[in-house]
Amino acid sequence: MASKLWLLKTEPETFSFSTLIKEGKTNWNGVRNFQARNFLRMVQAGDRALIYHSGKEKAVVGVAEVTGNPYPDPDSENPGDWVQMDIRPQFALESRVPLSDIKEKDALRGLLLLKQSRLSVMPITETEFQTIIEMGGIEKGEFCG
DNA sequence: GCCAACGTTGGC
């Protein structure tokens, strides 16, 4: 099964990539948006995700790996309806990629983030993923995909 | 601080 690529959005004041690195893993939960949930259900173990900081930062800061398939979020009123997943940090970008740079890049014009900034889980293409991490100073092939 | 986009709620 080919692994998929995602972009996960978080408020760094609430949860940041550096916290993820410090803790070594986290439980990605609390998604209460139908569209985001539908994407989250499509995530599978081994998928990778860019981590984007919204708010003051507005930049992609790193890459995380999904360590297990999504499972019910016990914090929700209807645990059957909502899911969560476990992720771990893979690597931080050498330089963060600000939203302003993303907007100027032709290859990233179709990025869902630009149209629906409120979506907390969204799919991205291989090209978009590669483009962003290269903008972040990571050479293609520098990590094991 | 403001506005745009989106989601939710409630009246009809």
Add this chain to the structure above:
DNA sequence: GCCAACGTTGGC
């Protein structure tokens, strides 16, 4: 089922 009002989020 429609739509207005309101709340939330996020960017500027």
